[in-house]
Structure formats: C-alpha cells, structure tokens
Amino acid sequence: MDNTVKVISLNVNGLNVPEKRRQIVNVMRKGKGDIILLQETHFRNIPQPMHKLGTFSQWYYSNNPEQKTKGVAIAIRKNLNFQLENTLSDPSGRYLLIKGQLYHTPCTIGCVYFPNKNQIPFLNKLKEKITDFANGLCIIGGDLNFPVDPQNDTSKGSSVLPYSKLKIASKSLQSLRLIDTWRFHNPTTKQYTHYSNTQNSYARIDYVFISQHHLHWLKEASIDNILWSDHAAVQIKLNIPNKTPSTWQWRLNESLLEDLDCRKEIIDTIKDYKQNTQTDG
Known part of the structure; x- marks a missing residue:
C-alpha cells in the first residue's frame, strides 16, 4: 500500500514567461509531486496562468501587487485528499501558510521566500505567525x-551573516520544533541548491522543514540538480498513516452497447443464464 506524499520545493525565478511555465510543469509532472512549493513566482495579477494546469486542482498564492517580484505559491495535486480550513498570506508575497486536513490529519503547509537582507528579523516575525497559525503536521519549505x-552548507565554509545572527536563526527554528529534512537524512553530506555569482560560491539555502513530532513520517529527502532555474529543487517523501490507496470500481464501457454484435452476445448470454438457472431449480 502506497501511503506516501511527495513534497517538492523550488525557487523558479519568475513564471511570467510561457517557456518557464512549461519547464515548471515538466518538473511537477515528472517529479510526481503531490504538494508543490514555488518561490519567486513574480505573479501580480489574478487569475494566475498556473490554474490551467489540471493535474493540480488547488492553487494558493501570495503575490506582490505592486510589481512582478517575490511571490510564492502552493499547489495540491487533484487526487490528494486535502481539505482547506484557513490561509495566512503576506501582503508583499514573502510567505503563504495554509492549514486543513490531509487525509483527516491536521496539517499546515507553508511556502516562504526570505529577503536577501535582514533575514533574521524576517524569521523572527515569521516565527510568530507560524506559532499562532500552525496546527498538526507542519511542512514549511522555501528559499x-x-x-x-555555513560550515557544512557552503562551498567556502562561511556566510555573510555573522555567527551571532546564525545562532539566533538556529534557536528560532528550534523553538518552532522544525527539522531540516535533508540534513536529517544526510548528516555528513555536502550538497548545494544555489550558485552565487557575486560570492563565487555554492550554498544550500533552500529547505523543507517538518515538525519534529512527525519526523518518524519522513521517508526520503533529496536535492535535484540545478537546471533551468538558478536553484535546485528539494524533495521529500512522507508516510501518511491515514492515507489509503484509491479503490478501483468496475464500470461498464457504455460504448460497447452501440456494437450490434456485442449487444447480441450479451442478450444471448443472459438468455443462457436464465435457462440454466431454471433447469437447476
């Protein structure tokens, strides 16, 4: 029985160009993700073009209405049993939190895009939002x-942020009881999600966190290659205990009834069945 749910998080660096949208559609379909977290969508207007993607029936956005920058989105595959209860969106398109029932399990899903300056003050404000809003299984992904x-997550072993601020960030994540899924599965491996031309270095700045209480549900965590975006996708698989496979139900192909030979065969079979049951009686 497959009770896994796959989450994919990726900074797409803008989706207003049709070619970029085709590329992310390929990522979503080939990756067979159930929950997709996208950062830097750069959408401003409503409705967004991603709604045309039928494979994912639920789309939630947080956009920057002033200009085509920032923006995050959460997509839910149409056959995933997620019942929305509430949303919390940043007016400038930096974060989006949704919560509801995932296979009758209380669940909060978040997509975040941090600024490239003043990250720690932003994290502290976000921590308050998550603390007040989140419920049950918590899945938070983003850039x-x-x-x-930095020692383990950059090619240079250093960061522009001082150690004191990194320590504050670590304590904030600990207070939220959020676990870095990829690092949990890869305690000593070095792998990166982004290359910075200005710093001439690689770094792992894209994450998917889950609540510590549900860490035993984590099955896999991986980082893809950096391809058409300047970031690599982060993927995780969770075992959801309440998820059951969809049941198959037989249904008559009604087009067969239009076939005269098929109809005759069905009628003859029914007549034979009736005669046999009467004889047996």
Whole structure:
C-alpha cells in the first residue's frame, strides 16, 4: 500500500514567461509531486496562468501587487485528499501558510521566500505567525536566502551573516520544533541548491522543514540538480498513516452497447443464464 506524499520545493525565478511555465510543469509532472512549493513566482495579477494546469486542482498564492517580484505559491495535486480550513498570506508575497486536513490529519503547509537582507528579523516575525497559525503536521519549505550551517552548507565554509545572527536563526527554528529534512537524512553530506555569482560560491539555502513530532513520517529527502532555474529543487517523501490507496470500481464501457454484435452476445448470454438457472431449480 502506497501511503506516501511527495513534497517538492523550488525557487523558479519568475513564471511570467510561457517557456518557464512549461519547464515548471515538466518538473511537477515528472517529479510526481503531490504538494508543490514555488518561490519567486513574480505573479501580480489574478487569475494566475498556473490554474490551467489540471493535474493540480488547488492553487494558493501570495503575490506582490505592486510589481512582478517575490511571490510564492502552493499547489495540491487533484487526487490528494486535502481539505482547506484557513490561509495566512503576506501582503508583499514573502510567505503563504495554509492549514486543513490531509487525509483527516491536521496539517499546515507553508511556502516562504526570505529577503536577501535582514533575514533574521524576517524569521523572527515569521516565527510568530507560524506559532499562532500552525496546527498538526507542519511542512514549511522555501528559499531562506542564507545557509543555516555555513560550515557544512557552503562551498567556502562561511556566510555573510555573522555567527551571532546564525545562532539566533538556529534557536528560532528550534523553538518552532522544525527539522531540516535533508540534513536529517544526510548528516555528513555536502550538497548545494544555489550558485552565487557575486560570492563565487555554492550554498544550500533552500529547505523543507517538518515538525519534529512527525519526523518518524519522513521517508526520503533529496536535492535535484540545478537546471533551468538558478536553484535546485528539494524533495521529500512522507508516510501518511491515514492515507489509503484509491479503490478501483468496475464500470461498464457504455460504448460497447452501440456494437450490434456485442449487444447480441450479451442478450444471448443472459438468455443462457436464465435457462440454466431454471433447469437447476
């Protein structure tokens, strides 16, 4: 029985160009994600073009209405049993939190895009929002725009943020009881999600966190290659205990009734069945 739910998080660096939208559609379909977290969508107007993607029936956005920058989105695959209860959106398009029932399990899903400056004050404000809003299983993914552990998460082993601020960030994540899923599964590996031309270095600044209480549901965590976006996608798989496979139900192909030979065969079969049951009686 497959009770897994796959989450994919990616900074797409803008989706207003049709070619970029085709590329992310391929990522979503080939990756077979159930929950998609997108950062830097750069959408401003409503409705957004991603609603045309039928594979994902639920779309939630947080946009920057002033200009085509920032923006995050959460997409839910149409066959995923998620019942929305509430949303919390940043007016400038930096974060989006939704909560509801995932296979009858209380669940909060968040997508975040941190600024490239003043990340720690932003995290502290976000921590308050998550604390007040979140319920049950918590899945938070996105682009933090800084490495939580520079020694292990950058090619240079350093960060522009001083150690004192990184320590505050670490304590904030600990207070939320959020666990870095990729690092949990890869305690000593070095792999990066972004290359910075200005700093001439690689760093792991894209994360998917889950609540510590549900860490035993984590099955896999991986980082893809950096391809058409300047970021790599982060993927995780969760085992959801309440998820059951969809039941198959037989249904008559009604087009067969239009076939005269098929109809005759069905009628003859019914007549034979009636005669046999009468004889047996």
